[in-house]
Every structure is written in C-alpha cells, then in structure tokens.
Amino acid sequence: xxKNEFESLFAILGLAxxxxxxxxxxxxxxxxxxxxxxxxxxxxxxxHNAFKSLTEILNNEKGMEELAQIAFxxxxxxxxxxxxxxxxxxxxxxxxxxxxxxxxxxxxSKDNYSFYRxxxxxxxxxxxxxxxxxxxDTSDAGFDIIREFVDAIDKTAEEIESDDEAEEAFWADIxxxxxxxxxxxxxxEADRKRKERDDLEFFAGLVKKAYAEDPWxxxxxxxxxxSMNEFMTHPLxxxxxxxxxxxxxxxxxxxxxYIENDLKKALLEDIVKTKEGSPDDSLNIFYEELKSVICEYxxxxxxxxxxxxxxxLSRAAERIKASRKK
Amino acid sequence: xxxxxxxxxxxxxxxxxxxxxxxxxxxxxxxGDFLTPSVVSFDGEEVIVGKAxxxxxxxxxxxxxxxxxxxxxxxxxxxxxxxxxxxxxFILKNLKADxxxxxxxxxxxxxxxxxxxxxxxxxxxxxxxxxxxGLTVNRIINEPSAAALGYLKNTEKGRExxxxxxxxxxxxxDFGGGTLDVSLLETFENVVEIISVSGDNMQGGxxxxxxxxxxxxxxxxxxxxxxxxxDYNIILEDAEALKRKLSEKKEASVKVNAxxxxxxxxxxxxxxxxxxxxxxxxxxxxxxxxxxxxxxxxEDINEVIVVGGSGKMPIVQQYLKHILKKDKLxxxxxxxxxxxxxxxxxxxxxxxxxxxxxxxTDVAPFSxxxxxxxxxxxEKPLSSFIIPRNTALPASRTHPYTVLYDGQGIIKVDIxxxxxxxxxxxxxxxxxxxxxxxxxxEGMLTYITFTYDLxxxxxxxxxxxxxxxxxxxxxxxxxxxxDEETVKKKVEQLKGLKLVSYEDEENLRIIEWGKKLFVQCxxxxxxxxxxxxxxxxxxxxxxxxxxxxxxxxxxxYFLNIEMTILKNLLENYEYDDSWLDEETRESDESxxxxxEDHKNDKE
Numbered sequence: 001x002x003k004n005e006f007e008s009l010f011a012i013l014g015l016a017x018x019x020x021x022x023x024x025x026x027x028x029x030x031x032x033x034x035x036x037x038x039x040x041x042x043x044x045x046x047x048h049n050a051f052k053s054l055t056e057i058l059n060n061e062k063g064m065e066e067l068a069q070i071a072f073x074x075x076x077x078x079x080x081x082x083x084x085x086x087x088x089x090x091x092x093x094x095x096x097x098x099x100x101x102x103x104x105x106x107x108x109s110k111d112n113y114s115f116y117r118x119x120x121x122x123x124x125x126x127x128x129x130x131x132x133x134x135x136x137d138t139s140d141a142g143f144d145i146i147r148e149f150v151d152a153i154d155k156t157a158e159e160i161e162s163d164d165e166a167e168e169a170f171w172a173d174i175x176x177x178x179x180x181x182x183x184x185x186x187x188x189e190a191d192r193k194r195k196e197r198d199d200l201e202f203f204a205g206l207v208k209k210a211y212a213e214d215p216w217x218x219x220x221x222x223x224x225x226x227s228m229n230e231f232m233t234h235p236l237x238x239x240x241x242x243x244x245x246x247x248x249x250x251x252x253x254x255x256x257x258y259i260e261n262d263l264k265k266a267l268l269e270d271i272v273k274t275k276e277g278s279p280d281d282s283l284n285i286f287y288e289e290l291k292s293v294i295c296e297y298x299x300x301x302x303x304x305x306x307x308x309x310x311x312x313l314s315r316a317a318e319r320i321k322a323s324r325k326k
Numbered sequence: 327x328x329x330x331x332x333x334x335x336x337x338x339x340x341x342x343x344x345x346x347x348x349x350x351x352x353x354x355x356x357x358g359d360f361l362t363p364s365v366v367s368f369d370g371e372e373v374i375v376g377k378a379x380x381x382x383x384x385x386x387x388x389x390x391x392x393x394x395x396x397x398x399x400x401x402x403x404x405x406x407x408x409x410x411x412x413x414x415x416f417i418l419k420n421l422k423a424d425x426x427x428x429x430x431x432x433x434x435x436x437x438x439x440x441x442x443x444x445x446x447x448x449x450x451x452x453x454x455x456x457x458x459x460g461l462t463v464n465r466i467i468n469e470p471s472a473a474a475l476g477y478l479k480n481t482e483k484g485r486e487x488x489x490x491x492x493x494x495x496x497x498x499x500d501f502g503g504g505t506l507d508v509s510l511l512e513t514f515e516n517v518v519e520i521i522s523v524s525g526d527n528m529q530g531g532x533x534x535x536x537x538x539x540x541x542x543x544x545x546x547x548x549x550x551x552x553x554x555x556x557d558y559n560i561i562l563e564d565a566e567a568l569k570r571k572l573s574e575k576k577e578a579s580v581k582v583n584a585x586x587x588x589x590x591x592x593x594x595x596x597x598x599x600x601x602x603x604x605x606x607x608x609x610x611x612x613x614x615x616x617x618x619x620x621x622x623x624x625e626d627i628n629e630v631i632v633v634g635g636s637g638k639m640p641i642v643q644q645y646l647k648h649i650l651k652k653d654k655l656x657x658x659x660x661x662x663x664x665x666x667x668x669x670x671x672x673x674x675x676x677x678x679x680x681x682x683x684x685x686x687t688d689v690a691p692f693s694x695x696x697x698x699x700x701x702x703x704x705e706k707p708l709s710s711f712i713i714p715r716n717t718a719l720p721a722s723r724t725h726p727y728t729v730l731y732d733g734q735g736i737i738k739v740d741i742x743x744x745x746x747x748x749x750x751x752x753x754x755x756x757x758x759x760x761x762x763x764x765x766x767x768e769g770m771l772t773y774i775t776f777t778y779d780l781x782x783x784x785x786x787x788x789x790x791x792x793x794x795x796x797x798x799x800x801x802x803x804x805x806x807x808x809d810e811e812t813v814k815k816k817v818e819q820l821k822g823l824k825l826v827s828y829e830d831e832e833n834l835r836i837i838e839w840g841k842k843l844f845v846q847c848x849x850x851x852x853x854x855x856x857x858x859x860x861x862x863x864x865x866x867x868x869x870x871x872x873x874x875x876x877x878x879x880x881x882x883y884f885l886n887i888e889m890t891i892l893k894n895l896l897e898n899y900e901y902d903d904s905w906l907d908e909e910t911r912e913s914d915e916s917x918x919x920x921x922e923d924h925k926n927d928k929e
Contacts (some may be wrong), residue, residue, distance in 0.1 A: 029515045033683035037780065038675060045720055048687065052718050249569045 012050040024054055330435045330675050331461075332668025334472070335452065337395040338503030338635065341365050341662060341668030342421040344429065348680045350480050350669025352662055353428045355420070356768055356831050361418060361661060365392040366413045374838075375420045378831060379620050381838035384563070384845050386557045393532065398440075399447035406869070411451040412816070415458035436461040437671045439664055441505045442468040442691050443525035445743055446755055446784045453781075458816055467671055469664050470498040470509035471520050473633040476667030478513055479684060481658055487629065488513045494628045495521075497616070499646060500664070501609075502634035504530035508612040509624055510620045510627070513788040516683040522716040523691045524615035529608050531569075531636030537601045538565035542582065544592045553587075560584040560846060562589055572598050573640055578878045583846050588673060592865060599641060606645055613649060619716050624651045632657045633664060638924045673824050689716045690778050697740045697749030699730065709742060712776040724775040729790075734766030739774065741786060755919075759790050767792070833866060836877055839884050847887060858883065 010017050028051040035043040114202040332343040332350070339361040342353045345801055353358040357377060367379035367390035374382060382390040393412060394403055398410040400798050425433050440452050449466050456463035467475075474496060478484035486890040487494055500507040507525040511518060539561045543550045553561075564580045571578035580594030593601070605918075617624065630652050636642060637660045646655055659666070695711035712725050729737070737760040744752030775787040788797045840859040844852055862880055866875040 014835065021493070022491050025493070025514050025517070029491070029517050029685075032685045033516060036677075037685065038677065041720075041780070046719075048718070 008052040009054050012046055013054070021055065021058060024051065024058075136220055328431060328435070329425075329429055329433060330437065330672040331422070331433050332472075332665065332670075333418065333421055333438045334469070334668055335395065335417065335438055335440070335455075336502060336664075337393050337505055338364055338532075339661065340417050340421060340551065340664035341700060342425050343665045343672065344425065345669050345673030345676060345678055345681070348678075350476065350666040350673070351667060352669075353421075353425050355424045357835070357921065360665075362417065362424075363392070364395065364414075364417055364691070365390060366394070366416050367391070373416050374831075374834060375416050376831075376835075378835035378838045381835065381842040383559050384556065385838060387559055389595050395562055396504050396528065398444065399449075409451070411455040412458060414452065414455035418455055418459035418461060422461060427677055428775040432478050434460070434462055435656045435675075435760035436463055437465045437467060437668055437675055437901050438463050439469045439472045439668050440782075441500075441502075441525060442470050442507045442520075442523040442688075443505070444468075444510055444782070446782065447751070449782045454816075458869035463814040465671065465675060467686070468501075468507070468509070468520070468523065468670065468688055468782075469505075470500045470507045470523065471501055471511070471518070471686055472664045472667030472671065473631060474509075474511050474513070474518055474520075475670045475684070475686055476663040476665075477631050477656065477658065478518055479670045479681060480666045483656070483658075488515065488518070490513055495622065496629045496631060497613075497650065498631045498633060499613070499629045499637060500525075500633040501636040501642060503532050503636065506530060506609060506612060508616050510616040510622065517685045518687070519718075519793040520686075521689045522616045522619040523689060524612035524619070525691070526608060526612055529605070531634070531639070532562075533605050534569050534602055534636070534639070534720055535562050535565040537605065538568055538591070538593065538598070541593075541601055542589075543587065546587060548587070550649055551804070556845075556856070561587060561591075567600075568593060569639070573638065595641070602641065609642075609645070610649065617771070624649070627652070631663075632658050635661055652726075688719045688780065688782070690719060690721060690782070692743045693745050694741065694743050694755075694776055694784065695749075696727075696774060697742060698727065700748075707740075709744075709747060709749045709752060710897055712774065715745065717778070720777070720779050722777040724773050727772045727774060729762070729766040729768060729770040729772060730789065731768050732766070733764050734762055734768075735764050736761050737766075737772060737788070739788060740785065741784075755784075756786075756799075758786075758797075760790075760797050761795065762790070762795075765793055832877065833862075833873065836880050836884070837862065840880070843884055843887050851887070855887070 007017055013024065013031055015023060015027045018024070028047065031047045032044060035047060037044040037048075329344055331353075332345075334341045334343075341360055341362070343350050344353060352372075354360055355362045355376065359377070362376045363380040363381060365376065365379040367374040367382040367386060369382075369386070377523050379390055380392070383392060391403055391408075394410045394413045396410075398402060398414070403410060403413065418438075422433055422436075436456055438452055438456055440449055445454070452466060453463045476484075477496075477498075478488045487779075491664065494513050496511050496513060498507070498509050498511065500509075503605050505525065506529040507523065509520055509523040509525075511520045523884065539558070540550045542561060542565065543553060561582055561584050564582045564584075568578055571580065572593065572595060575811070576595045577592070579590050582589055614791040627650060630646060630650055632643065632646065632655050637657065643655055643657070647653070670681055670684070671686070674684050674686075690713050693711045693715040694713045695709050695710075697707035698710045700706055700708045710725065710727075713721050717723070738757065739760065740757045741755050742748065742752040743755050744748050746752045770790065770792050773789040775789065777785040777787065779785070786799045789795070836857055840855055840862075844859070846856045847855065858880060862873065862876055865876055
C-alpha cells in the first residue's frame with residue numbers, strides 16, 4: 001500500500017494519521033452513526049472498510065512497513081508517547097529502579113519478563129486516554145527520557161561488550177555460522193576471490209529476485225530458504241557485509257517472508273555489527289531502512305520481546321542519527 | 327410507519343418481539359406464553375402450530391414435525407411434502423398474527439434471526455419462509471449477534487459495558503435445542519462487531535436427551551434402531567424431564583410409560599456427565615475455533631454470555647467456566663435474549679431515536695471459494711478461497727484466474743463453502759457456466775468477484791476483460807427460487823391449507839393435551855381421560871360457550887394428571903376432587919351427569 005492510500009483511509013474517517021486505536025474507534029463510531037448502514041449502506045461500506053483496514057494494520061505486522069514509512073518519527077516522537085513513557089515511569093518508578101539492578105545476563109535471558117513487561121506497559125499506556133498530567137513540563141523532559149532510555153540500552157550493550165562471557169553469549173549464534181577470515185596470500189588468490197565476489201553478487205541478486213517474486217509458490221519458498229543458508233555460510237559473506245553496494249540486497253533479504261527467524265536475526269545482527277564502525281555514505285539509506293526494520297520487529301514481536309537484536313539496532317540507529325545531526 | 331417485528335425463529339421455540347418505549351418487548355401468543363414451540367402438525371387440511379402441535383408429536387407423530395429448522399434449505403420433510411421453509415412459514419404466520427393482535431395493526435415487515443452457521447441456502451430459505459407468511463424480510467441477523475445486541479442494548483449491565491471507547495471482548499455461547507453457535511465479538515460505544523464465529527448446527531440440547539434415551543433403551547437390552555417413532559418420542563420427552571431434574575439435583579429418576587419400554591429411567595449427575603462426554607468434546611471445537619481465529623486466549627475475554635435453553639444446564643455452565651477460565655458467566659433470560667436482540671434490531675430498522683446509531687457488523691461464517699484444477703490429480707479439484715471465513719461483512723473480494731487452454735468453450739464455476747483443501751470435501755452451494763463462445767485463450771485473465779452482503783447472501787461476478795465479458799449471478803437455489811413467480815405459486819399452494827383459527831386453537835390444544843396424556847398414562851385412568859375428551863368434543867359441537875367454560879375445568883384436570891405423571895405416583899392414582907373449586911366442581915357434576923347418560927353406548 002502506498003502512502004496516499006494509507007492516508008486516505010484516515011481521511012475517510014476524518015482523522016489525521018495516528019496509531020491511537022481509541023481515536024480511530026471514536027471516529028468510526030461517529031461516522032457510522034452519521035452514515036448508518038440502514039440508511040446509507042454504500043457510504044457506510046467505505047467507512048467500515050477503512051476502519052477494518054486500519055485496525056488490521058495497527059494490530060498486525062503486515063501493515064508495519066507502511067506505517068514505518070509514514071509515521072515512524074511521528075510515533076516515536078509524539079508528545080503522547082513521551083507522556084506515556086513518563087506515565088509508566090512515574091507510576092512504576094520503584095519497579096523500574098529494581099529492574100536497573102538486575103544483572104545483564106538475567107536482563108536479556110528469556111526467563112526475565114520484567115523488560116518485556118516494560119514494553120507491555122508502555123504500549124498499554126499509549127493506548128490509554130491521556131490521563132497523564134498534561135500541564136507538567138513533559139514536552140522536553142519526555143524527549144530526555146527517551147534518550148535516557150536509549151542511553152541505558154547503549155550502556156547495557158557496552159557492558160555486554162566489555163564482558164567477555166556475555167559477549168560470547170550475545171554473539172554466539174553469529175560467530176557459529178561465520179567462517180574464519182583468511183588474508184589473501186598472493187595476487188592469484190586475490191583474483192580468485194574477486195571472481196568469487198562477482199559470483200556472489202550475482203548470487204545475492206538471485207536471492208533478491210527470489211524474494212521479490214511471488215512468495216506463495218511452494219518451490220520458491222524452499223529455494224529461498226536453502227539459498228539463505230548457503231548465503232550466510234558463504235566464505236565471502238563478511239566481505240559482502242562490508243561492501244555497501246550489497247546493503248540494499250541484504251535488507252531486501254531481511255524482508256523476505258520465508259527466511260527463518262533465526263537466520264534473519266543473525267543477518268540483521270551481522271549488518272549492524274559490521275556497519276557500525278564504518279563512516280560510510282550508505283549509512284543514510286541504511287538508517288531509513290533500519291527504522292522500518294526496527295518497527296517491523298517491534299510489531300512482529302508485539303513489543304514483548306526486545307531481543308539482543310533490538311537493543312543493538314536501537315543503539316546503532318541512535319548513533320547514526322546523532323552522527324547525521326552533526 | 328408501521329411497526330417492524332423481530333423474530334427469533336428457533337429450532338425448538340420461536341418468539342416475536344417489538345421495539346416499544348425504548349426497549350424490546352416480547353409479545354405473548356394465544357396462551358399468554360412468550361415461547362411458541364416450533365412444531366407444525368397437519369390434520370387433514372388443517373395446520374396446527376405451537377403448543378397444540380407439540381402435543382401431537384405423541385398422538386400423531388407421522389403428521390407432526392419438530393426441529394425442522396436443522397434442514398432449512400436442504401431437503402423436503404414430512405413424507406416429502408414440505409420444505410423446512412414452508413413449515414417455518416406456518417410458524418411465522420402464527421407469530422405475525424400474535425403481533426398483529428398485540429399491536430392492533432397490520433404487520434408486513436420483519437427481521438429474522440438465524441444461526442450464524444446458516445449457509446446462503448438456509449438464509450434464503452428463511453427469507454422465503456417470511457415471504458410465504460406475508461412478511462418482507464429485509465434483514466437477517468445471526469443469532470449470537472442478536473443475543474449480543476440484546477445483552478448490550480437491552481440490559482443495564484450490557485449498556486454499562488459498552489458505554490465507552492475501550493474495546494471489550496465478549497464470547498457468546500448460544501446453545502439452543504438444536505444448534506450451537508459460538509461467537510466472539512468486540513464492542514465499544516454504539517458499535518457491536520462480530521470478530522469470529524463458529525458452530526455446529528447439528529449439536530444441541532436435544533442431543534443430551536437422545537444420549538439419555540438411547541442409554542435407557544440399551545439398558546433394557548433393546549435396539550435403539552428398532553424403536554417406533556411414537557415410543558421414541560415418549561422416551562425422549564421423559565429423557566428431557568430427567569435432564570431438567572438433573573439441573574437441580576445430583577440424582578434423579580423418571581418413570582417411562584412407553585409401550586414395551588416401561589420402567590424407571592434414573593441417572594446420577596456423574597453418569598450423566600459420562601454420557602454427555604462426547605457432546606462436550608464437540609462443544610469444545612467451536613470454542614477453540616473462535617479463540618484461535620481471532621487470536622485470543624480465554625483470559626482475553628471480558629465476559630461470557632450464555633444463550634439458549636440448553637445453556638441453562640449447570641453442567642454446561644460448569645464446563646464453560648472451566649474451559650474459559652471464568653468465575654462467572656452472564657446468563658440473562660437465555661430463552662429470550664436472542665428475541666430481545668431482534669426487538670432491538672427492529673428498533674434500529676425503524677430508525678428509532680434511542681437505538682438509531684447502533685451499528686452491528688457481522689462476519690462470513692465460513693470460507694467461500696471455487697474449485698480449481700489440480701494438475702497432480704485431476705480427479706480431485708482444489709479449493710481456491712475467495713472470501714476467507716471470518717471476513718467482515720459486507721465483503722467483496724476478487725481473485726484472478728486464468729483460462730486453461732486455447733479455444734476453451736465454457737468456464738464452469740463451482741462455488742463451495744468450507745475449509746477443506748479438496749473442493750469436493752466442501753459443500754457445494756451452487757454452480758454456473760460462463761460461455762466463452764470458444765474465444766478463450768490459455769492464460770487469459772478471468773476475475774471472479776464474490777460479494778457477500780450484510781444478510782449473508784452471495785453474489786458472484788465473473789469478468790473477462792479481454793473478451794469484454796461480465797456475468798453476474800445472484801445465488802439462486804435450484805429448489806428454492808426467490809423470484810416473485812415462485813413465491814406466488816408457493817403462496818397459492820399453501821393457501822389450501824388453513825391455519826387453525828385463534829379461538830379454536832385453545833380448544834384444540836386441550837384435546838391434544840388430553841390425547842397425549844392418554845398415551846402416556848397407565849391404563850387405570852386412560853378410560854377416564856378418554857371420556858372427558860369425548861365429553862368436551864361433544865360440548866364443543868353443541869354449545870361453544872358451555873365448552874369454553876368447561877375448558878378451565880379440563881385444564882386443571884389434565885394439569886393434575888400431568889403433575890402426577892411427573893411425580894410417578896400414577897399407579898396409586900385415585901381420583902380426588904377436593905382440589906376443585908366450586909365452579910369447576912359444578913362442571914364436573916355436569917360431566918358426571920353426561921357420563922351417566924352415555925354409560926350404555928360406551929360399553
């Protein structure tokens with residue numbers, strides 16, 4: 001769905017784009033009463049359709065891509081979200097403080113739900129009526145808190161890096177599928193590698209093409225999965241990660257519906273890790289793409305599971321943003 | 327604007343309601359009851375409906391039929407003479423007459439409820455039944471949706487629940503005599519949205535009765551397949567009585583008086599639960615379906631509404647609480663709530679100020695699609711779903727298909743409903759052909775559009791842009807056309823049959839009641855009953871006024887016998903007239919005099 005279509009759905013309900021389900025419900029209820037199905041069935045059909053599509057998009061990962069393109073910045077930067085965060089923090093300050101004491105391993109372990117609960121609460125309070133104190137000075141402070149939160153994630157991630165064991169755990173799955181790198185020994189070897197790289201480019205093109213095509217065909221699905229595995233274990237995988245011209249393809253691959261989640265996660269983490277240090281021009285494109293991938297993750301996981309990937313992504317995104325500002 | 331009536335056309339009982347002074351009101355029938363049994367009986371050229379007909383299930387089982395709603399839109403019943411739609415039209419006529427008497431004006435428009443799981447055919451048959459009864463049916467509502475509407479807009483608690491813009495999730499468990507419908511809905515403010523539905527239209531309270539009856543027949547070492555319908559109906563009725571008793575006690579017994587099957591039918595709660603285990607297993611399936619389809623867990627449900635007579639059974643409620651993890655369920659007049667919801671809808675349809683803004687949206691209860699070529703096994707075409715189940719209505723979906731080979735003459739569109747992979751395992755609801763006049767080319771695009779309207783009726787449209795060809799089919803059933811001519815013809819046909827008039831109905835019911843008791847009671851008082859019936863009939867022929875006076879006496883007399891039958895005290899039954907009041911005692915004396923007079927010609 002393109003941007004205009006998405007916005008037109010809101011327009012039918014007489015709304016500006018928002019992720020506030022309650023506002024959408026309110027608008028639908030009002031418009032339906034005005035164009036009741038027993039009186040204006042044709043008109044109502046459109047309204048009902050718009051309502052159904054919007055609620056589906058907002059409740060479902062499928063629509064996230066669209067939303068990411070239009071409303072990513074609005075969503076994360078709306079005063080509402082800030083207030084909501086504030087609200088959560090104000091209400092559950094004690095709990096949050098407690099959470100800060102939790103060790104990193106347990107913080108990231110699957111058995112620890114406190115972090116998940118945080119996302120849960122955040123989302124809940126966004127959906128709630130604005131019952132936070134509007135008069136309080138939140139407009140700026142709220143932003144600080146978001147940043148604070150991101151910083152906290154940064155810190156956590158840094159701590160992870162500084163801790164050998166934790167790092168090993170964190171990146172274990174990535175290292176396990178990555179072959180060790182060897183320096184090219186002579187010119188002939190370097191030529192061979194270059195040739196291989198060209199092959200891989202072709203190969204990556206194929207992968208991309210496979211995704212771009214109809215994903216419903218069963219044999220295609222198998223091909224895709226198989227290719228993905230091969231792709232990730234290819235000796236020149238790391239080279240490819242470093243080469244910015246492969247980036248769009250890799251990100252395209254991330255969007256593939258039929259990639260196993262683990263592979264997707266590993267790929268995502270690889271991209272982030274490799275891209276971080278390099279002051280590449282491609283980062284700008286990368287940032288836009290990354291935003292939507294984060295969004296997808298958020299929604300797919302319904303914000304209950306901020307994985308290591310998410311933390312790393314948030315950190316990377318924030319850093320890139322900061323560097324762009326400069 | 328004339329009033330619109332809301333009708334709950336149930337499998338076992340039917341009700342009629344109307345929107346009055348800001349609330350839905352049930353309209354009483356000739357007996358002052360709200361529930362009219364959905365039973366039709368034929369006596370020569372006369373049609374008997376309701377309570378009187380229900381009595382005839384025992385006395386004239388071959389000419390009487392109940393639970394025909396299960397076969398709506400399917401086959402002809404009662405010796406292949408009537409379709410379920412025609413039989414339903416008799417009930418609707420009766421309800422219409424009740425409403426007209428109550429409102430003191432003619433009624434021509436109705437909204438009727440159907441089980442959510444009714445297919446296109448059954449819905450059309452219901453609409454046809456309305457038309458045969460002289461009612462325009464502009465809206466067909468799913469029963470669980472009606473129940474939700476009744477609960478949300480006609481009870482204090484419901485209004486409270488749907489008063490804001492928070493999304494509330496409700497599960498409606500509609501367990502009637504013959505059907506089971508489970509639906510999950512969301513509500514806020516004036517909107518009631520059905521999210522997913524599932525059900526089993528062959529599962530109902532009557533299955534408990536059958537389980538008990540068959541268990542009893544087996545316990546006598548007899549073959550349930552061999553039993554005569556008359557005896558079976560008696561045992562079924564006793565089984566129902568036993569089931570009711572088990573709602574209050576942990577152990578109960580009932581005396582069975584069917585010929586050759588005499589004995590005492592007794593069950594403990596535990597045995598009953600064991601007997602009904604297969605039924606509960608089947609009940610679980612639709613509940614699981616709605617939760618899965620809507621992506622909800624039992625914990626997500628804010629409220630469970632229990633509807634339908636069978637929902638009153640404690641064992642059913644217990645089971646629901648257990649599987650839905652709820653401390654309490656909402657049970658409010660489970661017999662009437664659907665009808666009350668229909669009353670609310672009648673109000674909406676009338677555009678009454680109080681409920682004008684209420685929006686009720688529904689979903690497609692099953693997937694609809696067409697069959698497509700299976701290259702691996704051409705014998706078994708595959709299903710291709712165009713409207714997946716639980717799509718919000720009204721829905722219109724288009725799918726592209728291609729012409730198979732060059733020069734293809736026709737495209738045969740077979741329409742199926744159901745979720746199976748192979749088309750043949752689904753239910754075919756229709757089929758039509760598009761003539762390409764040999765102009766088809768391999769790979770030529772053909773767009774097939776299914777439009778499913780608010781009433782659950784289907785329109786199929788085939789569009790072939792390359793040939794500039796479109797064809798639209800409003801799904802007309804082979805047997806039950808809805809075109810005016812057919813309806814007119816049917817109405818003419820049914821005119822020959824006369825509904826028993828209102829004043830005769832009560833008399834008839836007394837006679838039928840007596841006849842039923844005659845069959846059920848032991849020999850020692852059979853003669854007494856038969857004499858009383860004959861006396862009443864003779865009085866009816868001579869002096870109507872006198873007969874109507876007698877009716878009151880007979881009513882009490884039969885009631886007394888029925889109570890005693892239920893108490894299983896009949897063996898020691900002695901006639902005792904101490905319970906009679908003066909007026910009826912007089913009548914009884916007149917009866918005794920008549921008895922004296924006819925003593926000789928009877929022996």
